[in-house]
Amino acid sequence: MAKSQSYKGLINKSNEICMFTIENYNIVSKQKKAIFNWSSGKDSALTLYKILQNPEYKIEYLLTSVNQQFQRISMHGVRVELLESQSKSIGIPLKILQIPEMPSMEVYENVMTETLTELKNEGITHSVFGDIFLEDLRKYREDQLARIGFEGVFPIWKIPTQNLIQEFITLGFKTIVVCVNERYLDKSFVGRIIDQDFINDLPDNVDVCGENGEFHTFTFDGPIFSEPINFEIGEIVYRKYEKSGNEDTSNTACDTNTDDPFNFGFWYCDLIPKN
Template identity: 45%
Template sequence: MKIKVAMMWSGGKDSAFALHRVLQDKKYEVCCLLSTFSKETNRLLMHGVAEEIIDEQAKSIGLPLIKVFVENSQVEGYEKAMEIELHKLQKLGINTMVFGDLFLEDLRQYREKNLEKIGAKAYFPLWGMDTKSLINEFIAIGFKTICCCVNLNVLSEEFLGKIIDNNWVSSLPKEVDPCGENGEYHSCCIDGPIFKSALSVENKEVVIKAYPLNEIELKYSFVDIQLHN
């Protein structure tokens, strides 16, 4: 019997590649995608991608999308909302969540700890992969993804809103992880082997937001990706 899983879906390259891997693994049955949104903006937490883009991704992939809305993007609210939704999934026989995380040990432990509280498990199909090899393979097998957010402390806006291809990756500063696993950038996937058809999108306005972290102010630039009418 296959293991029923839900895919934690950010709409970006890592979750897309992780989903691709799991769909190819005969041990697993992917039952749905699960995404977390801000109640205030109807946009993905962290990535800032509009809800309609995630809807269109799920439609093209052909999997149900479960939406979790979090008020004020607070950690406590996120954990409570996720716990409620995960209990619902468990009643459907889904007891494993798939994540696209690559090497951040503290993040992995955080996810595993929260799932253990309710007797659920986490699976990380990309864990430990060399990030340069991963991004090269991601591009080579036909995925197309747009850089939707950059950390301005380490990357300039010239990387924003562009397709992540070999030239884009080779232009990254040496100190930036090729997959942006340290939060250097985020992405929005619009085509690839998991999609039945490519998303037709266009870049709209750019917004800069600042987040205080200890004595440092982190500045992020987001491009508003919208469906092309």
């Protein structure tokens, strides 16, 4: 908040300041209540770090989509227990969206609309995202939010991803790759900690932040955590999603690119919580 350059106080009979006429004073209005769309990965962690330093917003909840059948974070495959550990260490309550596997956009939007409508009744008006440069995705989010009366906030939008990943590492964040899309990366990349060696090993066609869905991460330590998240690396598994019948694959909430998402499989690294 900027400092007042001058003010005139009006004093009541009890000699208390009861009102101010303020000149040349930039006032930060009452904090805007917001939810944070938390994926559990590095972009979310860095974005949350930045938004928590912005006095304009108050983050009320972390909001995460979870596969209803397997109780793991959608696309990331991380167990709910580790998600809950992150929330506890960060100190912000968790809201979970229970989503069926491979939901249609209609199903996904209905669940999201219902949840946001409930949150709006708590006075929440803003939704924070860690998106970086996917224009269509941002427009989709903003259009959907506008229907409910929410506004989107994008703290790391258009910042070069090379800059973001270097800032992430310099700040002391630690994150592990939990999922890779075989279209871009092979099995050897899953289960690795993101450091300079990892960045140097990435093929030229892979964004260093995985912004095109090349890989997903789980962040387990850094300045937003009161203590590191304790886990051990479990099994590495391959999974290829199957479509049923004549399903329109362009209308699934898991579709992340223009190609048929069922053409490619994913390598997952299971993380096992430790007490």
